[in-house]
Amino acid sequence: MLHIYTGNGKGKTTASLGLVTRFLGHQKKVCVIQFMKKNVEYGEITFFETIPNIDIIQFGTPDFVDKKQPKQIDIDEAVKGFQKAKEVILSKKYDLVILDELNVALDFELVSLEEVLPFIKEHKDELELVITGRYAPEELIEIADLVTEMKEIKHYLANGISACEGTEY
């Protein structure tokens, strides 16, 4: 089953993390692969580190990725990330696999839809698969079982307040 959380609002990654707690509560196994992220100070990373039955693997660098000119390392990391995603899904060891921000990696063309789409399509019914991030491509939405758009109605960051520990990371 493929779920997509997309849109410009908050709550995409956190909704997938909430789903993680549900699955862990049912004694299921979870793997989270995060694209375009490398920051062990995220609260969720620190939290889940001590929890059994979940693996979180980050691919990316701590730096901002320039959409117009991504660095080679950004591409390499995203490609490695999807390679890992394939291994993890094919291993059949996990009940829930989250590909966090894969939509953005696709939009930035760090990984190609031509590679991602057929693989997801072939394997999505073997587990619960969640893909998050803005700009979900139409072709992925097409094959998804559930799509939620997180729509920003109001956001304090628009008023110049800076990111808060716990809330934003």
Next chain:
Amino acid sequence: MLHIYTGNGKGKTTASLGLVTRFLGHQKKVCVIQFMKKNVEYGEITFFETIPNIDIIQFGTPDFVDKKQPKQIDIDEAVKGFQKAKEVILSKKYDLVILDELNVALDFELVSLEEVLPFIKEHKDELELVITGRYAPEELIEIADLVTEMKEIKHYLANGISACEGTEY
């Protein structure tokens, strides 16, 4: 700071639970008060039971609430729930308080906006406060710092597939 997760799509409660993991990872204290729910078999309940620094309290019955004719117990439970919410917020013991499905309890008129609104307005800046549920009242949206609408784009339940363990509860 008041966050609202509303809309007809999935991910409202789970987004708040994901936020919980972030706060716990930063060694902060969390209280989740769930309205119109009484079901210890939810995966998240089982999961967080064993975790320190979080209290989850449910108010409601396991039964469906009829919006046109709510039972007295539904009203009593929701009123008790908001009473507890007030205590918890006033105690200043928690960094994050989630009032899960309070929007629905308001929409069903189990608790009154006249009671809820002034209290929230007065205390929302003393902590991180999250209110979830469909049908967030305009007056709450007005005073919120952040509002995300979870919008259903596509849902398999619309195709007659029944709720899945882990995904739905």
